[in-house]
Amino acid sequence: MSRLAHEPLSLTGCLGYEHPDATVNRIMATDEFFLHPDNPLPATGMCSLVTASDGVRIRVGTWKPTGRQVSRGTVLVINGRAEFMERWFETIQELRRRGFHVVSFDWRGQGGSDRLTGNPRKGHVRRFADYRRDLAAIFAGPMQAMPRPHFGLAHSMGAALALEASAMGKLPLARLVALAPMLGLSMVEHPVLAKAVAATLDWLGLGASYIPGGGATTISTKPFADNRLTGDEARYTRNSHLATAAAHFSIGDPTIRWVHEGFRFMARMDDSNMPLKVGVPVLVIAAGDDPIVATPVVERFASRLKTGSALVIARSRHEIVMETDAIRAAFWAAFDAFIPGETIRFADPGESSASQQGENLVVASRVA
Secondary structure, eight states: OOBOOBSOOOSTTOEEEOOTTOSSOEEOOOOOOBOBTTBOOOTTOEEEEEEOTTSOEEEEEEEOOSTTOOBOOEEEEEOOTTOOGGGGHHHHHHHHHTTOEEEEEOOTTSTTSOOSSSSTTSBOOSOTTHHHHHHHHHHHTGGGGSOSSEEEEEETHHHHHHHHHHHTTOOOOSEEEEESOOSSBSSOSOHHHHHHHHHHHIIIIITTSBOTTOOSOOGGGSOSTTOSSOSOHHHHHHHHHHHHHTTTTOOOSBBHHHHHHHHHHHHHHTSTTHHHHOOSOEEEEEETTOSSBOHHHHHHHHHTOSSEEEEEETTOOSOGGGSOHHHHHHHHHHHHHHOOOOOBOOOOTTSOGGGGTTTTOOOOOOOO
8 A cells, every 4th residue: 555654653553463484473564655845855755565576665765757747767766875865865856857757765674665674773684685675676666667778876885786786686776876886895994804703703603783882873964073974964863863753664784684694695796707797787886984984995896897987076075966056066967967868758747847846957057
């Protein structure tokens, strides 16, 4: 069942869902958006749930273009670790103004999708391969009903998973824009040691525990000073307030199992043949001052793509679409040049003409 947005849900009554292969209770998924006065819901949004092949329920959002303009196809927004769809509302609205239908979703274990441990604040996954089930459910479900051509806009963990899916021949998109894909980490000072420690602790049965020193505080609510995500204080503050208010959608630090699986995933992606297998045309956009993802690793991967190219946006931190206006303008200039779309006639009589403001947004910026 699809729903329009409602007021925030209480978690009361949402305990007790048990995943088929689990022995502890879970937080159930919800098919509603979270409303916040500082983060307007883009019009026409509908929220629903789809079920992955292993029974995990994934929260999905869909939107139509603004006004009565023609549709240029559909953009699938694939977010990163610890995110949820509401953080992308500003970007979703900008995609709608460009004439695109939009689909987005929350990965398992975060946002409004089913949690995978008894503690809903833990960023946990049994194995990274399970994320493929989430993508498969989105392509088999909501994307089937959306106008073509289909494009992707993916960030961080989501961008890396999209690249892997393309290499496996399981990403049915015409083109993909991959933002700061998680192919290597710059935030880990001693990756070889960290990888060994995570593997050992996981082997000892501590996989569902937070990483050493980790906790329930989400990265978005930590102080703005020296944050790793963005140089734009207004957008950071908006997202911080959103993460605090939507506490039931937010997660804290990852578990040991997530980190162990993440290192194994990045090792697979580091295979020199992996970029050669990516069949979807890709534009990789890296952040010049990324303190989370290792930009040199991203550039090396992109240099071996047969069907892709890469650019680095100077002075950008990890979350490129949450950055300053100048950096975002550079991103949109690159996006608009790479995602031309195709014209398909579409009319939406249900939306007011007021929503057409800004439809003809034009951005131009030098991408450094």
